[in-house]
Amino acid sequence: MTKRELFCKAADMESEWLDSGDYASVLQATQLLSSRYLHDMTLNARMEAWAEFVADVEEGFDTMWAWEFDNDTAHRDWLHEAWPILTERVCQLRQSELDALDERFRMATAPIKPLGMSPSAIAQQARWWRFRYPRLVTGSPAEELPPTWFPVPTYID
Numbered sequence: 001m002t003k004r005e006l007f008c009k010a011a012d013m014e015s016e017w018l019d020s021g022d023y024a025s026v027l028q029a030t031q032l033l034s035s036r037y038l039h040d041m042t043l044n045a046r047m048e049a050w051a052e053f054v055a056d057v058e059e060g061f062d063t064m065w066a067w068e069f070d071n072d073t074a075h076r077d078w079l080h081e082a083w084p085i086l087t088e089r090v091c092q093l094r095q096s097e098l099d100a101l102d103e104r105f106r107m108a109t110a111p112i113k114p115l116g117m118s119p120s121a122i123a124q125q126a127r128w129w130r131f132r133y134p135r136l137v138t139g140s141p142a143e144e145l146p147p148t149w150f151p152v153p154t155y156i157d
Contacts, residue, residue: 022087029082037078043086047097049075054101058108060156063139066146076105076129102129110135112148 026043034040041049053072061069079098083091109132111122122131133146137153145152 017089017093019089022090025085025087025090029085032085033078033081036081037074041078043079043082043090043094046075046078046082047094047101050079050098051101054105054108057134058104058136060136060138061134061153063137063141063143063145066137066143066149069133069146070130073129076102077127080127105129105132108135109133110151110153113150114148 030040030042039045053075065072111119112131112133113119114122114131122128125131133149134153136156137145138156141155
């Protein structure tokens with residue numbers, strides 16, 4: 001992906017408010033984090049992917065993919081790591097959108113109860129989304145679910 005393509009994708013973010021330093025921070029985050037994540041995606045693409053995942057969880061997460069649930073939170077991990085790299089202006093423009101998605105994710109999920117961790121220790125985790133599971137699921141009740149998904153989510157059609 002060329003710099004121009006990355007800048008054009010970043011331009012969706014109210015371009016009249018962004019300057020070259022803002023675009024450079026988006027490019028820097030994309031480049032720095034691409035080696036840790038499977039896809040070389042821009043900030044806009046990661047925000048869209050997080051939004052799609054949140055919507056999937058709200059609608060009922062398919063139990064066939066239960067063991068992939070943690071992998072699907074990688075988009076939120078990327079955003080967490082990108083935020084300190086981005087300029088303050090970019091963060092300000094996107095923070096309310098991220099907060100709204102995070103709140104929707106909290107509402108659509110329940111906290112897991114991992115062995116050896118107290119609820120207060122879980123609450124203090126910076127990557128809080130890694131300690132949650134979907135409240136609603138679709139698929140076969142015969143599918144094995146992760147043991148931390150307790151109580152068992154509600155099955156919907």
